Every structure is written in structure tokens, then in C-alpha cells.
Amino acid sequence: MPAKVVLHLPQRFRDRLDRRRGPLLYEEILSVITRFGGEVVLAPQLKRADYKMVSAEDLHIVENGRIQRPAVLNAATAYLDGFFHVDPRGIQAESSIGMRLYKPKRIDPGVAADYFDLLRARFVTPRLSRYRQARDHAQLPEGCIAVFLQGPAPQRLMQAACGYDEMLIGVCAGAGGRPVVAKPHPLDPESGQAAISAARAAGYEVIATEANIHDVLEACALTVSVNSAASIEGLLHEKPGVLFGWSDFHHFFPTASRPGEFAALAERVLAAPPDAAKALYWYFSQCLDAKSPDFAPRLLAIFAKAGFDAVRLGLNPPPGQ
Template structure:
């Protein structure tokens, strides 16, 4: 029996698909249909009730390890995606892959890094809407990026946001500390900052464009924010206080008392930013703008056991 591709999306995404958005799923649909395959749209996904049925199921924002199921979501940068049999973002299979920068083509990595800079850093674009006004910020500061409740909810954080900010302030070594609330959770960010200030710590709250902050900071700090990787576009190292799937190219702190030492290490021995980004995004994520998007997508399907023949693709 020829297998079908089943897209499991929230209702609002299904409604937008007719207009060609969201981009990942419209591209998957169009790629499969253009090759003679079949695509079904289903609202949501019942993981507990799932039974293997011979079809390939792709689940938006999924976290399922099931035969015939791939999980999909944005991979930190706009236009990049995980389509993954293990999970998404911090839970993706990339986190279990070995990383050896000496095996990554340095020339290709430099070209790739320059292209990403032109795509995101030069126009000051990030995944969430950012101010267009240029901000005047202190050089060499530590940049702390807050997130929403997801890292704690998903068991990815090694401490609370408040404890993280306190640790950074205590271990800043005289550097200014800039703290940016998440654009979608400004109230939560303001509460965290107020609580830290109430304990006597000195910091500066900022809503500046992410790229303005990254341009002047000495390092980024977060639980596992995309800004850690965006910082690589500006050649700024990262310290995380949570689990991630890019831990191989950052310093990760599980004990807040270890922050100072972790910061010293990453400032003294920063990663090869170009190789790290090329390895992560260029070799292990799907890029909606890449010429080989369809080929990479079909390779992921085949690796999951659904090659062109099984899907009836020409």
C-alpha cells in the first residue's frame, strides 16, 4: 500500500495553509503533491491513541518517538526547521550527535556564516518582532535573554530565571549586565528583573533590538534561547543555564556557582562560530530558502522509513 503524508497541525495553521502559510507545511505539501504523492491534513495529534498505520505523520511542535512519526518546528532562526524523529529544539536529535569542528569544511563554513549575517544580522532581523530604532548600549556587557515559561515547563532549565540573573550579576566581574525580557512575555520579564533588583543587584533592563545588544556584548546568557545562536552571527560566545541541542558549541552551567568559571572559559576559548553554525543549521536543519530543500526533505523521509517508492513519489 502506498503511504500518505499526514500533517498534524493546530486549527489556525490548517486554516492558513490554503494561503501558502505556514511555509514549512506548504512546502511539504507542495513537494509531495508535485511528485504524485498524497497529503492529508488533521487537526492536532493524539499521541496516546496513535497506532502505526503505514503512513508518515508529521506533527507540529511534537515530542513523540513513534514509528512513522516526525516532529516539526522552527529551528531557532526564521526559515529553518527541525523535522525530527526524536523531538524539536532542545529535544532534537542534534543534541546527541558528535561535533568535531575539525571535520567541518572551514571555507564553506565562512561562506555560510557570511550569508547568514546578510540574511539576519545586517537587516537586524530575529524570529520575533524587534525595534527598528538603533540603541546606544554599553560595550562589553553581558547580555541576558529571558524566555517564556517553556524551559521550566519542559524540564529544560537547571534553575529559575531569577536565580540565573542573580548568578550573572554576581559573576559579571565588573561588566554591565543587560537583561532583555522575551518580546512575547514582557510582564514576566519585568517581574523577574524587579525581583532581582529588590535583592540589591545592579542590572539594566533593555528592549533594544536583539542585534544591537549582540553587537556590543561580550557574551550571551540564557536558559537555552535562540539568541545564543544569533550571537554567533556577531561572534559572541554563549553560556546556558539549561539543556539544549547545541550544547556542544556553548558552555552549560548546572550549578549557578560555576557561572564565573564557565564565562571565563568561553571568553578565553570561544567556539569557531562559522563552523558551529554551518554544522548545526547547514548540515542538520531544513532551510526553506535552500536550493536543496526538497532533496533534504525527502532524505529525512527516507531515513524515517518512507522513501520515494513507499510514498509513491516520482
């Protein structure tokens, strides 16, 4: 009997798929597999206690998974809307990309520049980001340091080098006279405001903003986050960054292990910023782009590498034949 593709999703995702209304990645997986005669099963999200009970007879795809087991792939948005991780190691900060070598000299600068222009047209020109952004244009201090405060996940997953209040105070202390702008996460403004209040209580002038992320990135000289998508988006504006935690795009930015390291790292990356076009081309060429014409063959190549090729999945005719 052919293996099935089992999608382990939250109930709200399954409800949307039943109506063929997304989410985009799983809608595309469902379309690709069923188009060639395979079977897709919608299943509840896996709990940690269920990991060892997963059958290796079928291919399991787990939304926001952190499971490293045979026959399991972990899936989530890869920072920019429409790009996805489908990865045996993990998602976002824990994806396999973090373990790979980045060799910018091997990347064709013309190819990277063309890709960069396409990404800017897709995200910067329409001022789009993963989360809803202010529509009005905002004026922010030119050359500021932009600190992007995240939700609880980096702390909970032990990906952060320190707390957000310590990070923000460390940035203010090492800002070298540059204004510091802090943007709380749209889904967790309370913790961001708490960090801003702590920095102000320590005597630092922090400019809090809810401006559209592209206005912030256009104005700033440098981004700071634990491991936020905002730092990747900063590359769309050719802005370097400093990280304060574990990420899978550490190849492009220095990472601080404690707040006191910020000043030296900021000076270093401002003096020698990464090639934004090459960085973005290298990173996102290793993700799945649901809007790309090569989505289906790339998805099936990932499945085959996990041990589930077209024959094992009962796809007829196998794609490409």
C-alpha cells in the first residue's frame, strides 16, 4: 500500500483546508500530492508525548514542529510570507540552514542582484510583512538603531542570549550617540513595552514605535533582535544587524552572547556589512517558495530525501516522467 502524507495541523488550519482556503503551504502540498494520485490525511497537531508514536510507514509533516525522527518533516513560514521551511531538523532558528556553510564568493552577483530586485518588488514596494503593519508613513531618526522586540518564543525555547530588557539596555549603552528606536512585536506588545520601560527606568531615551516595519528599516543604520524575521527583512533594505541569540541566518550577522558585546559588534558590522543580495539569494533558495513554478519538484525532492519518493507515495505518473 502506498505511503500517505499526513499533515499534523492545528484545528483552525484543518478547518481552512477543508474549505480549500489555505494555509498556503498545506494547500499547495494537498494540491501537488492529490494531483498525481497520492493521498493526504489531515491529523491533529502532535504533542510532545506523541512523538514516539509516529508511524514510519507514512510521511508526517508537523506544523511548527521540533521533531527529529525518521518519516517526520517540520514546517513553518520561513520569515517572509510565501516562503516555507519543510525540514527534518526544525523550523526557523532550528532549521537545517543554520548548519550549512555560506560561501558568498561562489554566488553569481548578477543572479543575486536580480533575485534581490524581485524580493524588493514583492515585499518592499507594497510595504508588506508577515504581520499587519501601519499603513501611514512614519518619520523616524535617520541612522538610528532599530531594536525589534519579539514575543516569548526565543526565551521559552532557550534561543536568546539574555532577556529583552537586558538586550535593549545593552544596545542603549553601546549606541555611540545614535538614537535607539524599539518596535514591540505586533502579537505581543506588552512584553516589548515592559523592556522599553526598563530601559527608560535605567536612564536611557528609547523611542517606541508602532510604525510600518519598512519605515523603520528605511531609516535605521542597524537592526537588532534575538533572531527576528525583522533582521532578515532588514537585508531587503541593505541594513546590517546584530543578533542576540540562536538563529539559522547567523552567517550574515554577528551574534552577541551578552549585552556588553553590542558596541564592538555593531562597529564591526557597520564597517563591513554583508552583501544583502547574496545573503538573501543564498538563504531563500534553500526554502520553498509557494509562488515559484518549481515548487512541486522541489517539494517532492525534499520528500524523496526523507525516504518518500514518488513511487513510495504512489504518485502516478511520477512527476517529471
